Amino acid sequence: MGVILEPLLWCIKYRPKNWDEFVGQESTISHLKSFAESNTLPNMIFYGPTGTGKTSAADVFSKAILGSSLEANFKSLNIRDIWFMSLTDAKRTVQDLAKLGREERSELEEYMSIVYREANDALKLKGRTSPPNRSQLLQEAIRFFASTSTVTDEKIKILVLDEADALSHSMQQALRRTMELYSDACRFILITPSLSGWSPAIISRCSVLKFPQLTEEEIVAHIMDIAKKENVTLEPDAGPAIARESEGDLRRAINLLQIIATNDSNVTEDDVYTYSETTLNRTTREIVSLTIDGSYQDARKMMR
């Protein structure tokens, strides 16, 4: 089986580009729509399990609010990506990066090279001689975009912090201060799987919007729609099987459909179980737990 390149991934091709393209999430989408229509832009937290439309909704909402000034006044930072970025990479200058080909440098690397210098200069001003550490860099990455003035007539900017659950407690405190300090110029959309671990001080400053797991019916309807557009035949039991295997995660459902359809444009229920990672994972989990529980014979039966 060949690797499917990113632009050809159906979950990217069918990423919602406007409110009508969202599946489920009616109450959340209607809140966001009315915020956008009344030009209301609070700080927000989007929370819910993976593959339910959080990042897509942040994009569509920001586009609805900022319109043509989106490019200048919108930024999305993935907190985990920044946290795990190597300091050596972050340290590269804009000139170093310019020497690399367009394909070899990412937008985040370019941004972090500016952030590194800002953080370094700020430390020098305070009389420190050591270079910025990871958490100083992350704080500066957030502060830098929030603090720079808007380029266009638009008065407000939007900063999306994706995978914001990776912020430690002390970084959450720093974020709260940044949110307050730049509240005239920048609004934040924080994206996280759940609210646990979040400081009440941050939660109380945000409109909190929940993205619940999608239902099997919603997933089946969406999968059937994509199958039709892609000329894939879904046998009657295959759609519900994909929905069950993907456990409310629409990205996983679309990926599973695409992987199966790449091999055979007639998708059967059996194909779903053959290609589904969850079934394999679940079987492994069952074997392990049977072994731990002492039912070694039963575990052996499953392994055969």
Ligand SMILES: Nc1ncnc2c1ncn2[C@@H]1O[C@H](COP(=O)(O)OP(=O)(O)OP(=O)(O)O)[C@@H](O)[C@H]1O
């Ligand atoms: N509610 C939805 N309506 C339509 N498509 C969706 C929805 N949720 C997810 N998808 C599909 O799944 C893909 C991933 O969605 P998205 O990135 O918005 O999810 P997420 O909630 O941010 O997930 P994660 O927590 O893993 O980042 C989208 O590109 C889209 O194809």
Ligand SMILES: [Mg+2]
């Ligand atoms: Mg996301």
